[in-house]
Amino acid sequence: MFNALSGMGGGGQIDHRVGNNANTALYTTFAVFGILGGGIYNLLGPRLTLLAGCSTYVLYAGSFLSYNHTQGQAFVVTAGAILGIGAGLLWAGQGAIMTSYPPPHRKGSYISLFWAIFNLGGVVGGLIPFILNYHREKAASVCLIGLVCFCCPGMFNALSGMGGGGQIDHRVGNNANTALYTTFAVFGILGGGIYNLLGPRLTLLAGCSTYVLYAGSFLSYNHTQGQAFVVTAGAILGIGAGLLWAGQGAIMTSYPPPHRKGSYISLFWAIFNLGGVVGGLIPFILNYHREKAASVNDGTYIAFMGFMAAGTALTLAILPPARVVRDDGTRATNMTYSNVGTESWEILKLFFNWKMLLIVPAAWASNFFYTYQFNNVNGLIFTLRTKGLNNVFYWGAQMLGSFGIGYFLDFSFKSRRMRGLVGIGAVAVLGTAIWAGGLANQLRYTDGNWNRDPLDFKDSRGSFAGPFVLYFSYGLLDAMFQSLCYWVIGALADDSETLSRYSGFYKGVQSAGAAVAWQIDNHKTRLLSQLIVNWSLTTVSYPLLAVLVLLAVKDEDTVEDGESKMPKPSALPGSVDDGDAREKI
Numbered sequence: 123m124f125n126a127l128s129g130m131g132g133g134g135q136i137d138h139r140v141g142n143n144a145n146t147a148l149y150t151t152f153a154v155f156g157i158l159g160g161g162i163y164n165l166l167g168p169r170l171t172l173l174a175g176c177s178t179y180v181l182y183a184g185s186f187l188s189y190n191h192t193q194g195q196a197f198v199v200t201a202g203a204i205l206g207i208g209a210g211l212l213w214a215g216q217g218a219i220m221t222s223y224p225p226p227h228r229k230g231s232y233i234s235l236f237w238a239i240f241n242l243g244g245v246v247g248g249l250i251p252f253i254l255n256y257h258r259e260k261a262a263s264v265c266l267i268g269l270v271c272f273c274c275p276g277m278f279n280a281l282s283g284m285g286g287g288g289q290i291d292h293r294v295g296n297n298a299n300t301a302l303y304t305t306f307a308v309f310g311i312l313g314g315g316i317y318n319l320l321g322p323r324l325t326l327l328a329g330c331s332t333y334v335l336y337a338g339s340f341l342s343y344n345h346t347q348g349q350a351f352v353v354t355a356g357a358i359l360g361i362g363a364g365l366l367w368a369g370q371g372a373i374m375t376s377y378p379p380p381h382r383k384g385s386y387i388s389l390f391w392a393i394f395n396l397g398g399v400v401g402g403l404i405p406f407i408l409n410y411h412r413e414k415a416a417s418v419n420d421g422t423y424i425a426f427m428g429f430m431a432a433g434t435a436l437t438l439a440i441l442p443p444a445r446v447v448r449d450d451g452t453r454a455t456n457m458t459y460s461n462v463g464t465e466s467w468e469i470l471k472l473f474f475n476w477k478m479l480l481i482v483p484a485a486w487a488s489n490f491f492y493t494y495q496f497n498n499v500n501g502l503i504f505t506l507r508t509k510g511l512n513n514v515f516y517w518g519a520q521m522l523g524s525f526g527i528g529y530f531l532d533f534s535f536k537s538r539r540m541r542g543l544v545g546i547g548a549v550a551v552l553g554t555a556i557w558a559g560g561l562a563n564q565l566r567y568t569d570g571n572w573n574r575d576p577l578d579f580k581d582s583r584g585s586f587a588g589p590f591v592l593y594f595s596y597g598l599l600d601a602m603f604q605s606l607c608y609w610v611i612g613a614l615a616d617d618s619e620t621l622s623r624y625s626g627f628y629k630g631v632q633s634a635g636a637a638v639a640w641q642i643d644n645h646k647t648r649l650l651s652q653l654i655v656n657w658s659l660t661t662v663s664y665p666l667l668a669v670l671v672l673l674a675v676k677d678e679d680t681v682e683d684g685e686s687k688m689p690k691p692s693a694l695p696g697s698v699d700d701g702d703a704r705e706k707i
Contacts, residue, residue: 264390300356311469322441330434333362564650
């Protein structure tokens with residue numbers, strides 16, 4: 123994070139002399155205590171040395187916060203000198219650990235591992251000023267909600283992607299996921315109304331806080347083997363996820379300008395799935411040498427909890443729609459907060475809205491296949507460490523898939539309707555090919571038992587490649603399919619209130635399907651049958667989405683400045699239009 127702060131030039135200040143003077147003081151004391159640091163490390167030991175060193179970084183960042191208000195250099199320069207002392211201690215300890223702890227024949231690998239994790243801090247640190255100082259224009263609000271989802275559902279996806287939440291008994295994860303998606307189905311539908319009542323910050327803060335509890339329940343299970351806490355935490359997470367994804371859907375589909383929604387959706391999806399990539403690295407690294415282990419260690423769950431807590435804190439930086447300026451100069455929506463009666467009526471009407479009915483099969487299918495892919499492909503036929511590696515590529519494939527379909531949906535043809543139809547056709551062709559490959563793989567173990575050694579990326583030679591490519595392709599298809607669904611939803615309206623309800627309805631139906639899918643697996647349904655159902659559901663979705671695009675998506679890509687037409691609180695529920703009157707396409 124210090125590197126990211128310095129990399130902005132002058133510590134992010136317009137007068138670079140402030141940062142220059144602070145850095146001069148810093149590296150002067152660093153030169154002295156870098157030399158003395160090794161001796162201090164030997165006297166105090168690693169914990170006290172590193173604790174003393176790291177504490178000075180907080181003071182240094184705080185000095186620039188103070189300078190923003192006082193314009194006084196003295197505190198910044200003094201903090202720089204103190205940081206030089208702390209950095210000398212920290213890097214002496216770091217060097218001792220990095221060079222002495224690994225075995226002699228593996229020091230190069232361990233040094234490169236440290237350097238990769240260390241520089242990930244610079245990557246994340248670079249995102250912080252980008253997001254927090256770019257949030258009033260262009261794609262920044264979508265980037266910020268993407269980063270929130272990177273930390274919370276992104277890590278949840280990595281946890282689920284190992285099969286059974288990283289436990290040897292998949293029934294624990296299956297039961298927790300059933301409870302999760304049951305409450306998610308309800309609060310996904312209600313979430314749009316709650317978002318309109320509470321606004322984005324409170325809705326997202328409440329939603330994200332439940333992810334930390336869920337990861338903690340698996341940490342508890344590692345010691346108690348008690349399912350009750352895990353299942354309860356899953357049910358609570360379902361409530362929180364309903365709120366989070368309703369808010370996310372509203373932001374992602376209503377904040378961008380109409381002609382760039384595909385690009386912004388793909389941008390969100392890429393940042394979000396980077397969480398799955400990083401989350402996949404966590405169990406891979408922390409369980410790398412546990413080749414015969416069946417359940418992940420405590421450190422894996424603690425790392426997930428840390429990321430989820432950070433994502434919860436980030437929700438406080440989300441802006442309301444009225445303060446977001448799009449890159450075409452318009453504002454997203456002047457959101458007028460609703461009332462319970464209005465939202466209840468509007469949500470009820472969604473079940474009779476022909477547009478929403480056409481999207482039901484796609485919504486049901488869009489998370490239904492996770493159970494099969496996570497538990498019965500990745501969770502069944504690979505070693506523990508390889509499951510983590512596979513997750514890195516599964517969620518990495520989602521980043522590629524979302525960028526590809528997003529660009530296509532925005533720029534391939536002048537007509538928006540034509541872009542939607544051709545996009546549906548492209549996803550349908552690719553999806554058919556990938557599910558056909560899945561069928562070929564499934565025929566190798568139709569009874570649900572992998573009657574050979576689990577595949578390992580180092581030891582299984584050529585037999586690893588085919589299932590690995592298939593799992594990668596499943597991730598590619600998932601992102602393209604869901605990005606397509608969100609693009610269609612975003613093309614149906616342009617105001618935040620309506621799209622929060624549409625997105626909530628989509629997530630509610632999606633979660634109902636997932637709840638059913640986890641119990642189907644729990645009841646030992648034949649894997650071949652599960653694959654056929656998944657393939658059939660996605661195939662049925664394509665023509666219905668095409669009909670929706672033909673009938674409901676208009677070609678005009680310009681809208682007026684977003685002005686909410688939410689009725690005043692005194693309006694009777696029956697007088698509210700279903701959202702079509704608010705379309706300005």
